[in-house]
Each structure stands twice: as C-alpha cells, then as structure tokens.
Amino acid sequence: MIKKLQLPLQTMNLVVGFMVWVIISSLIPFIREDIAIAPERLAIVTAVPVVLGSILRIPLGYYANVFGARIIFLVSFVLLLFPVFYLSEASSFSDLIISGLFLGIGGAVFSVGVTSLPKYYPKEKHGFVNGIYGAGNIGTAISTFAAPLIATQIGWSATVKVYLILLLLFAALNFFLGDRHEPKVKTPIIEQIKSVYKNEKLWFFSLFYFITFGSFVAFTIYLPNFLVSNFELEKVDAGMRTAGFIALATFLRPIGGWLADKLQPLLLLMGTFFIYTIAAIVLAFSPTIGLYTIGSLAIAVSAGIGNGVIFKLVPFYFNKQAGIANGIVSMMGGLGGFFPPIMLSVIFSITGQYSIGFMLLSQVALASLVLVVWMYYQDRLLLAVEVFNSTGQGILVTDTSGNIRTVNPAFTKLTGYEERDVIGQNPSIMKSGRQSKNFYRDMWQEIERNGVWQGEIWNLRKNGEEYLQWLNISAVKDDTGEVVRYVGTFTDITSEYEKKITVPELLPN
CATH class of the missing domain: 3.30.450.20 (PAS domain)
Structure with a gap:
C-alpha cells in the first residue's frame, strides 16, 4: 500500500516545493510596492532562488539514493520553513536576496522524485512515471495564479506565511506515508560522478534540459513583470496568463514521457527543438500581444513535451547512476532558468528591446536540433556496431x-x-x-x-x-x-x- 502511494505523494511534494520556489516572482509586483527595487536589480531578485534550486539538485539526487525520498523530502520541507518566514518579514533588497537564495531548496527537490520513483516501475513505464511526477511543476502555476489573488485580500506578507502551514502539513505526510523501506544505493558520490562525467550523452541531455526546463522556469519568473511593464496588463491578469503558460507546459510533460515510452524519444526531441526555433524567432520580432501569446504557448508546448522526453532518456542511459545523472541534468535545467531573465534584462537595458535575447534562444534551439539529429544517427550506427561485434x-x-x-x-x-x-x-x-x-x-x-x-x-x-x-x-x-x-x-x-x-x-x- 505504501509503495502505491509514492507516486501521488512525491508528485504533490514537488507541487509544494515548486510553489515555494516561485513565491518571490509570483508576488514581485506587490513586493515592489513596499520594497524599492531598481529595474536593473529586478531580474536578479527573481532569478536568485533558481541558483540554489539548481546546484542542490546534485546532492539531493545522490542522497535520495542513499537515504530514500522520505527523509530528503521531510528534511527539505523543514528547512524551507526558515527562508519562507524570513521572506514574510522582509523589508529590504538584501532580505529578498537572502530569503530567495534559500527558497531554492523548493526547486531542488525535483531530483529526489526522478531518482526514487523509477525504482517502483519497469523501464518501459519510466517516461510516463517521471512525466507524471514532473507535472508537479504545476506548483509554479498555482503560486503564480493564486498568490496574487490572495495578496490582494490579505497582503503579500501574510500570503507568504500561508505557505508555512503547507510545508508543515507535507513534512508530516512524508513522515507518516513515505516509504521507509525504499531500496538504497550507497556508491560514493565521487565514484558516481567519475562514472558519468566523461559520457557525452550526459552533457547533451544537460544542454537539452537547460533549454526546455530552463525556458519553462525563465518564462515563469519573467512573464508576470514583463506582461505588466511591456503590455500594461493588470497584475492579476498577468498572473493568470503566466499560470496558463505553466499549466500547458505541465500538462504536456507526462504526455511527453508517455510518448517517449511508445515512440523514438530522439525523434520527439527533434520536433521539440524545431518548434522552439520557430517560436523564438516569432518572439524576437517584438510582436503584438496576440502573436506574443502564440509564440509563448509554442514554447510551453515544446518545454512540456521536451521535459518529459528527456527524463525518459536519462534513466535509460544511466540506470546505475540515476541519482547523480538526474541531479546534474536537472541542475543544468535550473540554471537554464537563471541566466535568461538576467540576459534579457541586460540586453533590454542596452538596446531597449528583447529581440536579440530571443534570437539567441532560437540559435541555441537550432544547435540543439542539429545535436539531436546527430545523436539519432549515432545511436543507429552504434546499434549496428553492437550487432556486428556481438554476433x-x-x-x-x-x-x-x-x-x-x-x-x-x-x-x-x-x-x-x-x-x-x-x-x-x-x-x-x-x-x-x-x-x-x-x-x-x-x-x-x-x-x-x-x-x-x-x-x-x-x-x-x-x-x-x-x-x-x-x-x-x-x-x-x-x-x-x-x-x-x-x-x-x-x-x-x-x-x-x-x-x-x-x-x-x-x-x-
């Protein structure tokens, strides 16, 4: 019975972790009314939680194998109580940076589930299972949509304190319902890193996830303020539109994983990066709100399917080093969400527009498309070589x-x-x-x-x-x-x- 609960429990854990992870970006229009933040510093405030949320994914993925998901989720939620409370009392730019940095723990828990859950299912279901779990990033949509609505009623500080109750509840759920007998893997972390870091596929997957999940995170933290400042939308309207972007990408993630179980994953990635390239070019021309919406939704489709496909591929190629490989790949995805908002902010301050940034995204997506095509034919060649050598x-x-x-x-x-x-x-x-x-x-x-x-x-x-x-x-x-x-x-x-x-x-x- 406990084993059957792990997928829904860990998926909800991810929902809560991601809700906490994006508190600042969800509430930044309200926070700016009380705390003065210079425009050039705004991107830093919203991107800082991504730093620790990315870097910590490596140790959390590794220790999920050593201690089990139950312990890691429980400890993570207890630790998050401190930065969440600190944020609720913030009164300066420094307070936002300090609390935001440690809120990154909420994003780091992603690597826990993708390491733990495949232990409970056969290989042919790993794509769908990791896709279902990855759909927990709907937590960012929940915060982006709900937090502004609550803040209009009780203020942003009290809204942040509501998250303390949520964290305590899920810490208790993990204590009682987490699997105490999850299979453990205790290979030293240095040995695991040595066994994977020379494998070129690890770095290809890292680049692909840097783009797919990175753009998901980047748009999540960048859209609310951008829609308000660039298109002069109401704050709640901007939050709802961003929530729609997140919901679409999240809904398509398990579908991407399911498709990767049924079809050739690398062919799916080719389609993903082709759409990325076209959508980023559309956004580069600073279109009207209608075209901007179409371009953003195309990015959401690509991000959702791409995220699901990649976490079918990682455990397939790195079954024995799943913890560390998941940690490295997911770290790169998180960092992919850190740099674009800052890059876009710098480019805007220099040129007065975002076009160059989106053109760079289109070129990176195009380069990734070329790499996926190369990997596809390389895999076919390797298959032929394996048959040749083993017959x-x-x-x-x-x-x-x-x-x-x-x-x-x-x-x-x-x-x-x-x-x-x-x-x-x-x-x-x-x-x-x-x-x-x-x-x-x-x-x-x-x-x-x-x-x-x-x-x-x-x-x-x-x-x-x-x-x-x-x-x-x-x-x-x-x-x-x-x-x-x-x-x-x-x-x-x-x-x-x-x-x-x-x-x-x-x-x-």
Whole structure:
C-alpha cells in the first residue's frame, strides 16, 4: 500500500516545493510596492532562488539514493520553513536576496522524485512515471495564479506565511506515508560522478534540459513583470496568463514521457527543438500581444513535451547512476532558468528591446536540433556496431578491390587472425588450396549475377589448421546500383562434416 502511494505523494511534494520556489516572482509586483527595487536589480531578485534550486539538485539526487525520498523530502520541507518566514518579514533588497537564495531548496527537490520513483516501475513505464511526477511543476502555476489573488485580500506578507502551514502539513505526510523501506544505493558520490562525467550523452541531455526546463522556469519568473511593464496588463491578469503558460507546459510533460515510452524519444526531441526555433524567432520580432501569446504557448508546448522526453532518456542511459545523472541534468535545467531573465534584462537595458535575447534562444534551439539529429544517427550506427561485434558469425568486409577493411571479434575467434593481421590483405591469405580456380570463378560469376553466393568452402586458420566454413558473400550496392563493398559471413561447420564421415554404416548380421 505504501509503495502505491509514492507516486501521488512525491508528485504533490514537488507541487509544494515548486510553489515555494516561485513565491518571490509570483508576488514581485506587490513586493515592489513596499520594497524599492531598481529595474536593473529586478531580474536578479527573481532569478536568485533558481541558483540554489539548481546546484542542490546534485546532492539531493545522490542522497535520495542513499537515504530514500522520505527523509530528503521531510528534511527539505523543514528547512524551507526558515527562508519562507524570513521572506514574510522582509523589508529590504538584501532580505529578498537572502530569503530567495534559500527558497531554492523548493526547486531542488525535483531530483529526489526522478531518482526514487523509477525504482517502483519497469523501464518501459519510466517516461510516463517521471512525466507524471514532473507535472508537479504545476506548483509554479498555482503560486503564480493564486498568490496574487490572495495578496490582494490579505497582503503579500501574510500570503507568504500561508505557505508555512503547507510545508508543515507535507513534512508530516512524508513522515507518516513515505516509504521507509525504499531500496538504497550507497556508491560514493565521487565514484558516481567519475562514472558519468566523461559520457557525452550526459552533457547533451544537460544542454537539452537547460533549454526546455530552463525556458519553462525563465518564462515563469519573467512573464508576470514583463506582461505588466511591456503590455500594461493588470497584475492579476498577468498572473493568470503566466499560470496558463505553466499549466500547458505541465500538462504536456507526462504526455511527453508517455510518448517517449511508445515512440523514438530522439525523434520527439527533434520536433521539440524545431518548434522552439520557430517560436523564438516569432518572439524576437517584438510582436503584438496576440502573436506574443502564440509564440509563448509554442514554447510551453515544446518545454512540456521536451521535459518529459528527456527524463525518459536519462534513466535509460544511466540506470546505475540515476541519482547523480538526474541531479546534474536537472541542475543544468535550473540554471537554464537563471541566466535568461538576467540576459534579457541586460540586453533590454542596452538596446531597449528583447529581440536579440530571443534570437539567441532560437540559435541555441537550432544547435540543439542539429545535436539531436546527430545523436539519432549515432545511436543507429552504434546499434549496428553492437550487432556486428556481438554476433557469433564471423564477418569480414572488403572493398571492391577485394582488400579487407574490417572484421568482427567472431572472425578472430574462428580463424585466429587478429584484425591487424588482415586489414588491407586479400581473403586469399586464408585459402586452403582444396578449391580449384574454376570454383572461385563460378562463385564470383554468381555474385556478379545475383549479388550473393553461399556454400561450403575449406579455409585455413592462422595456425595452419584446415576447417570447413559455411560461407555467405553479399555484394553491397549504393543508391545508384554500384557495388561499394562485399560482406562475407561464415560459421565453422567442421564438426558436422566430421560426424557425417565417422558414423559407421549399419551392416546386416
């Protein structure tokens, strides 16, 4: 029963964590009425919670494996009580920076669930499960929508204090309903980092999540104030529009994970970054509120599906190091939400517009699209290499001149020849001399005529021992019909041949 509760419990934990994480950006229009914040400092105030919320994802992901999600969520919610109370009493820019920094714990809990929950489900459901959990980032929408409404009634300071009750409630729920017997993994953190940091896929996924989740966070903290200052919307209206952006991205996250379970994840990412590129270009031209809405919603669609797909891929490629890999990738996503608002603020202060910033986003998305395409074809190539290396049949590949270009490990096992012994050589170095010239002439005539030949042939191992092969030679052609190489596959059938000639005939009495 407790195990079945983990997905809903941990998803709600994430909702609460993200609600706390974005308190400042949700209430910044109200806070500015009481605390003077210079325009050039505004982006820093709203982005600061993202810093600790990103960096802490690595240790929280690791310790979720060591101690279990129950302990990490419980401790995180207790620790959040202090910065939330401090924020409610804030009266200066410094107070906002200090409280905001430690509110980042709310965003850091993301890596706890994506590390813990896959332990309860088979691999083919990891995308959907992590997508459901990731939908907990709806907490940012709840805060963005509800906090301004409550603040108009009781003030922003009292609104912040309401979150203290929520944190205490969920600390208690985790104490009583968290899984005390979750499987633990206690590999030292340095060993886990060493085992993953050289893997290029880790950094590709980090870049992709930097864009998908980073843009989600960036738009969450950037939109409320931008819509008020640039389009002169009411604060509650701006909050509701931002909540719509968040809700759409959040709803599509589990769908992205589900699709990644059913389809090729890298193909889905290609579509994601294609949409990103187009949407960012639209936003770069400083459109009307209508076009700006369309562009923002396209970003939300891409962010939601992309986030779901990426956290299908991470545990798939890093099953044994899921905690640390999830932490690193999700950290980069969080940092992706820190830099864009500051960058946009700086660009606006210099140029008076945001166009350059959005054009940069479109170029990074386009570069990511190219990388995903490269990964897709690299994976297909690696699959072919794995089949080539793992098959039990000997394989040799020659060019059209008959020179050997490559062989597989089974070739070495069957013939005794190492790869370095035969590369550039003609397969005739293995001739036994048993077959006549006419045999080889007829064989190549059939290959030229039909593109394939198969049959028995005697050859020599490196040690001079004769053995009988069942050999298949195929001509490989390009799109124009020209032969570009020959592939030979063979098995050793000497033992079958010997059995046939040694079985004594049954004689009559």
